[in-house]
Amino acid sequence: MFHPSTERLIDYWRDRKGETALPRRSDINPGDFLELLPQVFVLGREGGRLPFRLAGGFVSELHARDLRGHDALSLWALAHRLELKSALDVARKRRTPxxxxxxxxxxxxxxxxxxxxxxxxxxxxxxxxRFLGLYQxxxxxxxxxxxxxxxxxxxEIKPLGDDNRDLPRLRLATLDGRRIA
Structure with missing residues (x-):
């Protein structure tokens, strides 16, 4: 169980998805969740980067800058970036939040x-x-x-797929020969 606002956006995503594998960006109408807009963001995908395409006021104020075009992974602790990127790659491939x-x-x-x-x-x-996101x-x-x-x-990373038993678990990671996780 997550915060009610997180649950609301997950339910909205699932409703927009319907019987298809994934909702299209054009299926998302920000007017359907106006009260969450300050906390909402949309990420693009450009190679290994996840640039912000849109960031609500709360998200931008929390980081004290305009985030458009900024790589979302760079906001995370260096030791956690690889784990997060791996989880997001799995979410993208499995088409699950x-x-x-x-x-x-x-x-x-x-x-x-x-x-x-x-x-x-x-x-x-x-x-x-792309990813539709929420800071809650x-x-x-x-x-x-x-x-x-x-x-x-x-x-903690919590995938929302039907069966999460076989998700990869990061044990050890290195970056430029240094242990980071």
């Missing part, structure tokens, strides 16, 4: 828990090349005392 239970980290203040939804979408080309805090944002997020950290 994933919810990341995360911590918002900012210097000098306690972290704040958050759910981050990534729901894959089909682009105009017919490829699964699950703790008091006041704990950040107005500080922008320095990074997001993965606590």
């Amino acid at each position: 994933v919810v990341v239970i995360a911590d918002i980290r900012a210097p000098g203040v306690p972290s704040v828990g958050m759910e981050v939804l990534f729901a894959p979408l089909q682009g105009a080309s017919g490829e699964t090349d 805090p699950v703790a008091m944002m006041a704990r950040l005392m107005g500080c922008p997020a320095s990074e997001l950290a993965v606590r």
Whole structure:
């Protein structure tokens, strides 16, 4: 069970999907979830990057910058990027949403828990090349005392497919010869 706002956007995605494998970007009408728009984002897919195509006010304010074109993976702790990218690649291929239970980290203040939804979408080309997303805090944002997020950290990744037993589990990863996970 997730936060009601996360559940609402998951249900919306499933409703738009209907009997098809995946909803198209054109099936998504932001007017259907106006109260969530500040927390909503849309990512594109360009090679190994996931650039923001759209970021709601809350998302941009949390990171204290305009995120359009910015790679979403760069907002996450370096040690968690490969794990997150792998989970999103699986979600894209399986055409199923994933919810990341995360911590918002900012210097000098306690972290704040958050759910981050990534729901894959089909682009105009017919490829699964986008994600509809949601930042849903699950703790008091006041704990950040107005500080922008320095990074997001993965606590747990929860795929929403029918059978998650065979999802890959990251054990050890290296980047340029250094152990990162």
